[in-house]
Amino acid sequence: MKMFRKQFHVPILIAASLAVSVAVHAQPGNGLKIEAGGASLKASGPTAASPFILALDAGHGGRDTGSRGSGELLEKDVTLRVVKLLAERLGRRPEIKVVFTREADAEFSAFRRAAIANHNGSALMLSIQADASWRPDARNPSLIVAAPQRPPRVEGEGADALALRWQRGQNINLAGSRRFARGLQERFAKLRGGEKPPIRSLLPRSLEGARMPAVYISLGVISTPEEEARLREMDGKSPYIAAIEAEVVRYAGLPEKLPEPIEPKALGEGGAPSAPSGGN
Amino acid sequence: MNHSRRWWFLIVLLIGVAMSIFYQYALLDYIGDLVERGRRATFGNLKKTPALVPTVKQAIFYMSPRSEKLLRVERDIEEGNTSIKTVGRTLESLIAGPREEDAAVPVVPPGVKIRAIFPGPGSTLYVDFDRKFREAHPGGAWSELLSVQAVANTVLANYGNVYEKVILLIEGQQAETIAGALTIAGPLKFRNDLVEAPAAEAAPEAAPETAAPVVPPTPPAPVGVPDAPVSPAGVPDTAGPVGVPSKDKPVGPVGAPKGDR
Numbered sequence: 001m002k003m004f005r006k007q008f009h010v011p012i013l014i015a016a017s018l019a020v021s022v023a024v025h026a027q028p029g030n031g032l033k034i035e036a037g038g039a040s041l042k043a044s045g046p047t048a049a050s051p052f053i054l055a056l057d058a059g060h061g062g063r064d065t066g067s068r069g070s071g072e073l074l075e076k077d078v079t080l081r082v083v084k085l086l087a088e089r090l091g092r093r094p095e096i097k098v099v100f101t102r103e104a105d106a107e108f109s110a111f112r113r114a115a116i117a118n119h120n121g122s123a124l125m126l127s128i129q130a131d132a133s134w135r136p137d138a139r140n141p142s143l144i145v146a147a148p149q150r151p152p153r154v155e156g157e158g159a160d161a162l163a164l165r166w167q168r169g170q171n172i173n174l175a176g177s178r179r180f181a182r183g184l185q186e187r188f189a190k191l192r193g194g195e196k197p198p199i200r201s202l203l204p205r206s207l208e209g210a211r212m213p214a215v216y217i218s219l220g221v222i223s224t225p226e227e228e229a230r231l232r233e234m235d236g237k238s239p240y241i242a243a244i245e246a247e248v249v250r251y252a253g254l255p256e257k258l259p260e261p262i263e264p265k266a267l268g269e270g271g272a273p274s275a276p277s278g279g280n
Numbered sequence: 281m282n283h284s285r286r287w288w289f290l291i292v293l294l295i296g297v298a299m300s301i302f303y304q305y306a307l308l309d310y311i312g313d314l315v316e317r318g319r320r321a322t323f324g325n326l327k328k329t330p331a332l333v334p335t336v337k338q339a340i341f342y343m344s345p346r347s348e349k350l351l352r353v354e355r356d357i358e359e360g361n362t363s364i365k366t367v368g369r370t371l372e373s374l375i376a377g378p379r380e381e382d383a384a385v386p387v388v389p390p391g392v393k394i395r396a397i398f399p400g401p402g403s404t405l406y407v408d409f410d411r412k413f414r415e416a417h418p419g420g421a422w423s424e425l426l427s428v429q430a431v432a433n434t435v436l437a438n439y440g441n442v443y444e445k446v447i448l449l450i451e452g453q454q455a456e457t458i459a460g461a462l463t464i465a466g467p468l469k470f471r472n473d474l475v476e477a478p479a480a481e482a483a484p485e486a487a488p489e490t491a492a493p494v495v496p497p498t499p500p501a502p503v504g505v506p507d508a509p510v511s512p513a514g515v516p517d518t519a520g521p522v523g524v525p526s527k528d529k530p531v532g533p534v535g536a537p538k539g540d541r
Contacts, residue, residue: 064460067419075419129461132418134343134385134426144421149465198348203463204421216421223418 045253048094052124052252055099055117055214057206058083059129062107067132069228075130076105078231082128082219085236089245095254114169114209124180124251125214126244127206130231132223139227140197141188141240144216145177146170146208147201169211176213180251184217187243217244334359338370339437341430341475342377342384348422349476350430351384352437363442364397367435371397371407374434387430389416400447404467405435408449419459425474427458432468433475445469 046052058079060066066075080102087098099120101113117125131142148171170177181199189196204216219240220227234241249256300307312332335356344351355373360366371394377386395408417427432446445467448455455464 060460066460129421131420131422133348133420133423134387134418135345135348136385138348142422200422202421202425203465204461205457205463206461208463218420221420223420 046095051095051097052254053097053099053120053122054090054248054252055101055120055122055125055210055212056083056087057101057113057117057125057127059127059206060107061102061105064107067130067222069222069231070225071228071232073222073228073232075132075222078130078219078222078234079128080105082234082241085234085238085241086128086244088236089241090248093249093254096248096252110205110208113206114211117210117212117214118169122210122212124176124248125207125210125212126248127204127214127216129204129206129216129218130220130222131218133221137224138221139224140192140195141220142197142218143181143185143188143199144202144204144207144218145174145181145199146214147203148174149203169209170207170214173211173213177215180213180247181215183250184215184244184247187247188240191239191243336366338366338373339434340370340374341387341433341437342374342382343387343426343430344476345383345385347476348426350387350426350433350474351382351476352478353378353382353384363439364399367405367439368394368397370434370438371431374430387426389413391416395449395452399443403442403444404447405439405443405445406447406449407431407435408452411451414450414455414458417459419461421461424458424462428455428462428464428468429471429474433470436470440470 058076060076060079062076064076066079068074083100084103087100090096090098099116099122101116102108113127114125131138149168178199185196185199207214207216219234220231222228222231246256309332316332336359337354338357340353340355341350342353343349355370357366357370357373360369375388375390375392375394377388377390378384389412392413393410395410396406397408398406400406413427417424428448431448435446436443446469447467448464450458457463
């Protein structure tokens with residue numbers, strides 16, 4: 001009996017850790033699908049009762065104005081407006097719950113923003129920003145995902161503690177962050193005649209400590225007058241905001257085509273409106 | 281008596297003439313230096329006589345007007361009596377911005393003052409700027425990255441055999457960020473991936489009589505610094521080949537619990 005136990009010790013451990021891993025990762029919106037031996041195991045998609053939690057971070061705020069355009073447009077105002085417009089659009093879907101890191105013109109540290117996102121169990125964090133450039137003709141949105149970090153090991157610290165260190169929060173979520181960024185890159189490219197915005201791998205402060213997939217979205221270069229004008233005119237119908245919304249919906253595993261005005265059309269045409277994806 | 285005095289005078293005169301002939305260069309240098317100092321004190325930095333002020337060619341990194349990268353420019357910099365002083369003058373040239381003929385864009389806020397430059401342990405050079413570096417910065421993660429790397433690359437391209445890393449200080453404190461968008465998570469290393477490829481590489485068949493390129497054909501890599509190190513401030517742009525397999529994988533400890541959800 002002892003031999004049997006010893007012999008199967010390692011496989012049992014592997015199987016157990018796999019099961020735990022599946023349980024941990026199979027959260028609403030992750031769209032996890034595992035196929036083994038013909039059987040498929042699907043995690044349930046987000047529902048109104050168990051929504052996909054999206055943390056929206058409006059960059060800067062308060063005394064921290066962020067970048068400033070030549071026409072005096074402030075980055076902190078653009079980011080807050082865009083975040084609210086995006087939340088308004090996403091609010092039409094009961095399967096998505098939005099959490100703000102700031103809702104007013106207030107200054108919060110990057111740590112507090114990450115803490116808000118973490119505490120609310122967010123499945124995705126989007127940090128909305130605008131860039132500035134030294135070049136007077138710089139333009140285009142850009143996307144940033146966190147670069148892998150290797151903070152120095154503290155003496156006596158175990159490997160598990162090191163893995164959970166604040167600075168490494170993004171390391172375990174890089175794949176998800178990149179997946180979202182690539183999807184959004186494609187959508188932005190369609191708006192810009194095929195020109196793909198870059199996906200950069202840096203250490204943006206606003207993503208530090210966030211323990212979920214997170215992407216820094218720069219909507220444009222505020223220091224360039226034409227871009228400043230574009231950012232100033234962004235409203236609820238902006239194709240950029242619509243693109244972000246569509247990508248969030250896809251990432252959450254929800255059907256992209258939600259009946260726009262929820263009332264008459266969907267019921268008339270195709271019978272019942274598409275159910276909020278039971279399986280994705 | 282009168283006769284011997286005359287002899288003594290003659291001997292002293294001869295010695296004086298002989299010494300002035302022997303030390304003429306040193307004497308001229310000394311007088312020239314005195315004149316130069318007096319002129320600088322009175323009129324500021326006017327045009328200097330090349331013979332009096334030895335210069336050294338230094339690489340300086342501004343921003344390229346064509347891409348979102350740094351552009352290497354060579355400049356004659358007045359040599360200081362220590363390498364730290366020369367580094368200071370080179371960085372002052374970086375802050376002053378490019379000249380028209382450089383065809384580049386400034387990458388550090390103009391008017392920033394260098395408070396101190398000093399070497400630290402482990403081949404590290406500390407560069408301390410005043411708060412204007414932060415206050416006058418336009419912001420934006422990429423712009424911040426270019427600013428800090430312009431400083432690091434400028435130091436390490438010229439003194440890569442002495443220093444391996446640069447730590448930026450602002451008002452004496454280690455800068456964790458410049459304008460709040462980017463985290464500077466440690467010493468900065470030379471980053472070649474942020475430098476625009478020289479124009480000569482793009483057009484190898486260029487006619488020889490064209491004006492001498494400002495950018496040298498091959499930027500010499502600093503001794504002891506790898507070609508494309510992964511600086512703590514970021515890794516190369518992945519815009520081009522989307523889906524490079526090795527970069528897609530999470531680098532962190534795979535399977536670490538998403539505990540605090």
